[in-house]
Amino acid sequence: MSHLQTAQTLDPEEEDMDYENLPYDVLNPGFNPDDEDVYDTIPEDVPEYMLVHEAATALSPGYIDMSGAAGSGGCVGGAEVEPYLLPHMRSGCVAPYDVSRPVRLHQSDTEEIMRCASTIPPRIDAIPPRIDAIPPHGQTLPHRQNIQDMEMVEVGASRPSMDKKDHRPLQLRNIIILILTVLVGVLLGAIAIAIYFIIANGGGTDTPSTTTSQPYTTDTTSDITTAGSALPTGVLTIIGGYTESATDSYYRTYTYTIDNDLALTYTGTGDNATSKVFISGYAREGSMLYLVGGGDGNPAYSTAMMYDGDTGVYNTSLPDTSTPRGRCPPTFILSGSLYVAGGQYYDNTWQYPTSMESVPLSGGNWSPHSVTLPYNVHSTMAVVREGRVYIPAGYSSTVGTYLNSMISWAEGETSWSASHATLNTGRYSHCTVLCGGYMWVIGGWNDTRLDSLEMFDFDKEEWSVMQPLSEGLYWMGCDCYNRHIILTGGRGSVSGSFSDTVYMYDLDTDSWHLSTTRLEQGVYGHVSVIF
Secondary structure, eight states: OOHHHHHHTOOTTOTTOOGGGOOTTTTOTTOOTTOHHHHHTSOTTOOOEEEHHHHHHHTOTTSSOOTTTTTTSSTTOGGGSOGGGGGGOBTTBOOGGGOSSOOEEEHHHHHHHHHHHTTOOSSGGGSOSOGGGSOOTTSEEEOGGGGGGTOEEETTSOOOOOOOOOOHHHHHHHHHHHHHHHHHHHHHHHHHHHHHHHHHHSOOSOOOOOOOOOOOOOOOOOOOOSSSOSOOOSEEEEEOOBOSSOTTTTTOEEEEEEOTTOOEEEEEEOOOOSSOOSSOEEEEETTEEEEEOOSSSTTOOOOEEEEETTTTEEEOOSOOOSSOOBSOOOEEEETTEEEEEOOBEEESEEEOOOOEEEEETTSOOOEEOSOOOSSOOBSOOOEEETTEEEEEOOEETTTTEEBOOEEEEOTTOSSOBOOSOOOSSOBBSOEEEEETTEEEEEOOBSSSBOOOEEEEETTTTEEEEEOOOSSOEESOEEEEETTEEEEEOOEETTTBSSOOOEEEEETTTTEEEEOSOOOSSOOBSOEEEEO
16 A cells, blocks of 8 residues: 555544554564554544655655654654654654655644754745645645645645656766866877977987987988988899909999898899999989999099999999099088098008099089088998988098097088087998988997997987997998898908808897898998899
């Protein structure tokens, strides 16, 4: 039987209602119906009463402070509460859903409840003027959820749901706020990371050297490389050099194909060079290779020629340089002109030029340049990046030692700049290559064969020591191919004075491995390029 159905069975006008047989203990555990003292207190002939269910409904249950109930001295508490009402009182509130059936309430108690309710804020407007003014059975009662509209419900009729206030809009708002907070956090984190990398990679003007090994991560350039190319097409070409067995090795040309797995396949010999190629300077533009000077200095060569990597044909249309330049003079291309600087030669006495000369690639003669090197340098190579040439290390006869400094120059400048970070190890007879946007200096001589590898970061202006070779080498050849540096021949501490080994350096993993393919013959002082 529902609450309202029970209410309909209690007629307030019926004088002989058997109140003593009301089952008060239905949902009141601990209530003893055999306790006669409880029933004796029920005022049977007091007509002013009401149903607890209806009174609590009108008073918006759950909002009435009943903390003093059951004799604690609070509102509707102490001696004011009839004993038969006690089982229906709970500390904290009067809730009709906790009472499964109506219970009589004395007039004095309803007045006390009314007095208590009149002190309660927020929902006091939902309380009728007088609790004892609620009509008896059969008449209408104001519903608590729509009291302002005075929606009327009839006792015994179906009642709208009295669930608690719907908090879904509030929950939705909280979820939206949480999502926005997370998104803002992610955005701020991304901005912080971006700022970190900008600062970390932005470079600066400082010129410290570092010995921290850092694997290569970014390929940012396709600039023309002068001692080594960044534009290979898979044909390794070995030109000239000195071998132990072939008397014509200075002129020989060998080719090898390179597949995607870096496997080498010997494909034979090409045309012979028209001039000796031995520790010569060289620079490349596209498929055209320019070779200048060479020799150990006594003699030193003044010859210049071109080699077409596409056709395998040499061209001797270039005129000779005005000055012989031996021992790998720095050679480079800027703005359509071929330059050569430094070197050494013997003319009754040793000569160590600091001069620089150039010839237009479109044709013409070599002419001296007004800008000279800050010191004589030879046994080194040059690379060009973004219109600027860099010459790292080398041997300076005017300084009298191998160098750990680097100089650079661009057309239009009146002098070379030496304000660069220094290498960690001075050297000469090394190999230099531009690969992946960085400059790499490999091996060389420093009173001993060197196995060290250093990488120069142009943006950070610093050198980093990378994974070394498994042996010391100098006078070897090198070029860049498919994010690898291919190193050929040289004079090795393990492979001998005429090395036939091919080493491959992986920029991404900072590691070397030895190719299973050997050169046709050991060689050093040669030119090694990949077309």
